[in-house]
Amino acid sequence: MKPYPHYCWIAPILTVIFLVGCNQKGEVPVTGLIDQSGTDSTVRPQDDFFNYANQSWIKKTEIPPSQFAWGAFMTIRDQALNNLRTILDSLTNAKDLGKNTAGQRVADLYSSIMDSTMIESKGLSSLKEDMDHINAIKDVPGLLDEVARENTEGINVLFDMSVGPDDKNSLKNMVQFNQGGMGLPTKDYYFKQDSSIKKVRDAYLTYIAKIFSITGATPTEASQKAAQVLDAETALAKVSRDPVALRDPITNYHKLSVGQCNALTPGMDWTDFLGKLCIKTDSVLIGQPAFFTGMAKALTSVPLGAWKSYLILHVFYNYASVLDHEVVDASFVFTQAITGLKQQRPRWKRATTLVDRYLGDDLGQMYVNNYFPPQAKMRIQQLVDNMQAT
Numbered sequence: 001m002k003p004y005p006h007y008c009w010i011a012p013i014l015t016v017i018f019l020v021g022c023n024q025k026g027e028v029p030v031t032g033l034i035d036q037s038g039t040d041s042t043v044r045p046q047d048d049f050f051n052y053a054n055q056s057w058i059k060k061t062e063i064p065p066s067q068f069a070w071g072a073f074m075t076i077r078d079q080a081l082n083n084l085r086t087i088l089d090s091l092t093n094a095k096d097l098g099k100n101t102a103g104q105r106v107a108d109l110y111s112s113i114m115d116s117t118m119i120e121s122k123g124l125s126s127l128k129e130d131m132d133h134i135n136a137i138k139d140v141p142g143l144l145d146e147v148a149r150e151n152t153e154g155i156n157v158l159f160d161m162s163v164g165p166d167d168k169n170s171l172k173n174m175v176q177f178n179q180g181g182m183g184l185p186t187k188d189y190y191f192k193q194d195s196s197i198k199k200v201r202d203a204y205l206t207y208i209a210k211i212f213s214i215t216g217a218t219p220t221e222a223s224q225k226a227a228q229v230l231d232a233e234t235a236l237a238k239v240s241r242d243p244v245a246l247r248d249p250i251t252n253y254h255k256l257s258v259g260q261c262n263a264l265t266p267g268m269d270w271t272d273f274l275g276k277l278c279i280k281t282d283s284v285l286i287g288q289p290a291f292f293t294g295m296a297k298a299l300t301s302v303p304l305g306a307w308k309s310y311l312i313l314h315v316f317y318n319y320a321s322v323l324d325h326e327v328v329d330a331s332f333v334f335t336q337a338i339t340g341l342k343q344q345r346p347r348w349k350r351a352t353t354l355v356d357r358y359l360g361d362d363l364g365q366m367y368v369n370n371y372f373p374p375q376a377k378m379r380i381q382q383l384v385d386n387m388q389a390t
Contacts, residue, residue, distance in 0.1 A: 040055035066344065066345045067341070088110045102359075114347060140304070158180070167249060168253070174285045179287065184204055189204075190234045203334055207330055211316045212225045228306035232306045235302050254287070258270045265293060267296055268296050270284075
């Protein structure tokens with residue numbers, strides 16, 4: 001792993017945004033907007049501009065043990081997290097925030113994630129309903145019903161689902177479906193045999209087995225279920241595109257009617273499926289049609305028990321950061337195998353990140369009120385206008 005250098009063209013922009021955005025009085029500094037402390041004057045810029053701009057910074061910079069990379073973006077995000085923590089701490093200490101207000105919602109979520117004593121006492125009881133639903137699955141239609149239910153709770157399994165602007169008409173939002181459902185980073189991790197990838201794959205199997213042992217499975221049962229999950233995900237990986245193929249916006253754009261989706265995935269009724277998602281539409285965007293055809297076949301070729309193990313694992317995967325220490329620690333060990341992190345992020349950072357993810361609009365409004373006054377917005381607008389003009 002290497003620190004990310006603060007490239008000369010990024011650093012001034014980010015520094016301006018950071019200095020202006022974090023100045024509560026809206027005063028815009030007129031000097032020091034370009035940090036030149038990382039440059040190396042012994043290198044001629046015309047010979048090696050990268051090292052001229054970054055070499056001193058790289059030599060003196062160490063990646064923090066709780067980060068897998070470091071650079072200007074991470075520095076600014078870290079400061080933003082500190083600012084958010086200030087807001088969240090003030091809210092949790094407030095006496096009367098009012099019912100169903102943004103402040104009350106944010107404070108309740110943050111407090112519940114920070115309450116480790118309560119989380120440890122609950123153990124896995126908060127997942128009982130999810131586990132009961134999965135254990136009750138008897139056939140593929142029941143499996144798809146559970147996939148729909150989990151998607152309504154924000155758990156993307158089998159594939160990724162989202163709502164966003166149509167790439168060919170940004171004025172219109174569309175329901176979008178893309179390949180997904182894998183616990184490893186890319187499809188290569190399921191097939192390549194080089195030592196570094198095999199090490200990650202083995203760590204994944206160990207992680208899955210650990211999760212099932214936490215649920216009460218014997219070591220033999222846990223290993224069997226881990227193998228089942230890997231088999232199910234490998235079936236998805238086989239029909240997935242690699243990262244390079246996913247970069248082409250043209251070949252990853254397909255607007256299909258609901259009827260066309262039904263033809264694409266025999267055995268999957270999209271009218272029924274979208275209805276269970278509470279979505280009313282006559283067309284959707286399908287990023288990779290071949291993936292969904294292959295996924296539909298895998299639902300019958302891979303044993304149902306393997307898919308049930310898969311769903312249980314992904315429920316834990318989704319909620320890992322807010323469960324008891326056994327689950328959190330197991331997830332971190334697996335994360336270490338992929339990223340090389342040396343230590344877990346402190347609880348307040350994990351809690352703040354989750355509040356920002358789930359209640360970002362509420363928390364963002366408070367952040368703007370505290371750290372981004374009108375003068376700052378004017379300065380940034382001027383900066384962007386100047387860039388566009390140039």
